[in-house]
Amino acid sequence: MSNGFWDNLKRPIIGLAPMDGVTDPAFRYMVASTFNPSVMFTEFVNVEGLARGATKMIYGFFYSPKERPIVAQLFGTEVDSFYKAAVLLCYLGFDGIDINMGCPVSKVAGKGSGAALIKNPKLAKKIVKNVLKGIDDFANGISLENAGVHENIIKFIKENKNKFGGKDGIVSKNSDRKAIPLSVKTRIGHSEICAEAWAKTLIDSGVKILTMHGRTLKQLYSGEANWEVLGKVAKICKKGGVVFLGNGDVHSIDDAKEKIEKYGCDGVLIGRATNGNPWFFKGKExxxxxxxxxxxxxxxxxxxxxxxxxxxxxxxxxxxxxxxxxxxxxxxxxxxxxxxxxxxxxxxxxxxxxx
Ligand SMILES: Cc1cc2nc3c(=O)[nH]c(=O)nc-3n(C[C@H](O)[C@H](O)[C@H](O)COP(=O)(O)O)c2cc1C
Known part of the structure; x- marks a missing residue:
């Protein structure tokens, strides 16, 4: 499987990180209207909620064509729900799907999802496998109904068609179906740093695009992101032909370029430095x-x-x-x-x- 749009992105990749409650559709639109980053991510959305038919979860997936390439992010633990969500996101016309394996907050990690998956590689692998299957099945023609997507969600999408990527968003023709790339965003460890072994586990399970935040779950946001460790992971990814994005404490475009060069990454994702700065990627106030x-x-x-x-x-x-x-x-x-x-x-x- 190709890496889709990732292969065509100009290097270095400087993208907008997913941030729950921040990178909502209106903020992303403002970023795209000022200066488009290489790629942007939606806020994460819970797969179990989608599987139950909670339509309010889907608002975070509204996007405008300006935001492309745009990757939708998912979190959760139920593998079947991941499968259904993957088919749904392909149908909504996203350029890629990302699985969150990095969120440390208790309402996420406390339930076994997000960064808790670092301690549960067996489940992490199953999730990757199911998302890849959803992507493949969509490319091969499965309908939302046959994939088991909840009827409330299907109805909601039909009623709000133009809110998903405008006229070129929803994939309505079978000939437009394609296998979009899967990525994972995670941290360098759970309580202790285990970034290299963890990266190898993910790569072995079929992950070809990886973002790592240079802190452990235990650290939350304290201390500084460990870019030396990210540099070691960048080497492993390079060897395995995996696209690697470092993340954590990047303050400016110059800082991003320096870190990418120094630590051998394909790019970075930038989060908090963009708060109130949708013009961040332009590099000019x-x-x-x-x-x-x-x-x-x-x-x-x-x-x-x-x-x-x-x-x-x-x-x-x-x-x-x-x-x-x-x-x-x-x-x-x-x-x-x-x-x-x-x-x-x-x-x-x-x-x-x-x-
Ligand atoms: C308010 C907030 C919400 C976040 N929500 C998400 C999320 O939905 N998905 C995710 O993968 N990471 C999320 N993150 C983590 C960021 O994507 C990023 O990894 C982290 O902030 C470190 O990067 P930074 O130093 O550039 O902010 C969130 C971070 C913050 C501060």
């Missing part, structure tokens, strides 16, 4: 005026999607309003806002003040 028009565009797109609670938008607004004169006052006003209308009014008033 916008003027305050441009920043205001970006905020306005974000709010408009958020309004258009109209599915997320207003509170979700406020998180982004708080991040946006940092580092310029009057930012603190503006942030405080945003936090009092009750609706998108209030946000537009605050932006207008501020624009008048600075012009």
């Amino acid at each position: 916008p003027s305050v005026k441009n920043r205001l028009s970006i905020i306005k565009k974000h709010v408009k797109y958020f309004e258009k999607l109209s599915y997320l609670p207003f509170q979700t938008l406020k998180k982004h607004l708080a991040w946006y309003t940092k580092g310029f004169e009057g930012a603190k006052e503006m942030r405080m006003e945003f936090m009092q806002a009750q609706s998108e209308k209030d946000i537009y009014r605050i932006i207008e008033e501020f624009s008048r003040k600075i012009s």
